[in-house]
Structures are given as structure tokens and as C-alpha cells.
Amino acid sequence: MAWFLGLGITGVVLLALTPVLDGVLDGVLDGWLSLPVVAGFLAMTGFGGALALGTTGAGPALATGCGGVCGLGAAWLTYRLSRALMRDQGAVAPRGEDLVGTSGSVVTAIPAGGFGEVLLQLGGQPVKFAARSAVPVARGAEVWVEAAPSATSVVVRPVG
Incomplete structure (x- = not known):
């Protein structure tokens, strides 16, 4: 034994x-x-x-x-x-390109050609991004993401 x-x-x-x-x-x-x-x-x-x-x-x-x-x-x-x-494979991790076409709200006003901040949903979580816009956008306005030039910034346009 x-x-x-x-x-x-x-x-x-x-x-x-x-x-x-x-x-x-x-x-x-x-x-x-x-x-x-x-x-x-x-x-x-x-x-x-x-x-x-x-x-x-x-x-x-x-x-x-x-x-x-x-x-x-x-x-x-x-x-x-x-x-x-x-x-076992989990879901694909969200990328910056996934933000293009999504909507969000402006947290810090965006001056024309300058940077502000927007709050977007990425992977179901709210994430703050630096944002540029060709036109000025006031705080609280709804915006659409046109491009994601980097992992931390987006180019937006106002909705409407």
C-alpha cells in the first residue's frame, strides 16, 4: 500500500x-x-x-x-x-474605432478647433475622452463621434 x-x-x-x-x-x-x-x-x-x-x-x-x-x-x-x-474565448475587447458613429454628451465645452471632453459609452462603461470639433459645442450638448484619431481622443460633431 x-x-x-x-x-x-x-x-x-x-x-x-x-x-x-x-x-x-x-x-x-x-x-x-x-x-x-x-x-x-x-x-x-x-x-x-x-x-x-x-x-x-x-x-x-x-x-x-x-x-x-x-x-x-x-x-x-x-x-x-x-x-x-x-x-474559452471572451468577447473581443472594445477599441477606439468602435466609438465611430456613437453618441455622447459634452462634459467640458469644446471651442472651435480646440479640445474639450465628452462622455461616451465604451464596452457598456462610461468613459471620458478628449474631443475636438470644427464648431464650438456647449457643455451638456449631444454629439456624434466622427473619428477616433487616438486611443484617448475623438473628433465629434453636434447632433442636429
């Missing part, structure tokens, strides 16, 4: 070291042989074998077989879960 427990503890230690040893074995056998998969296999083979040996009184050969089946199951589940997590 000590061999099985030692194998299981080795798997748990490898799993705990995975963040430190990130990238070891990655890409070998097209992702099947990654460190979390190996750690899961070792841990479940050891603990599954110890459980089978301790509860059924079966011999070491049968306990090793039971542990191996448990280990393969854990390795497969670890592989599938890690692939699902790697494939």
Missing part, C-alpha cells in the same frame, strides 16, 4: 508544482502529455490502487489494474477540461 500512496502523493506534488513548472511537457503528443495530465494520472493511479487494495483485499496486480483505470479516467478528464479552458 505504501507504493500506491507514494505514487498518489507524487502526483499531488506534481500538480502543486504545475504553476512553477508551467510549459514542461506542453506540446508533446499534441497536448495529451501535459504536466497536469501526468499529475492527475499518477495521483489517481496511486490513490485508486491504494483504495482498491485497502477495501477489497485484492492482490497488488488487481489493485494496480483498478488504479490504472482510475488514472486513465482522471487523465482523460484533466485533458478535456484543460482543452475546454484553453478554448
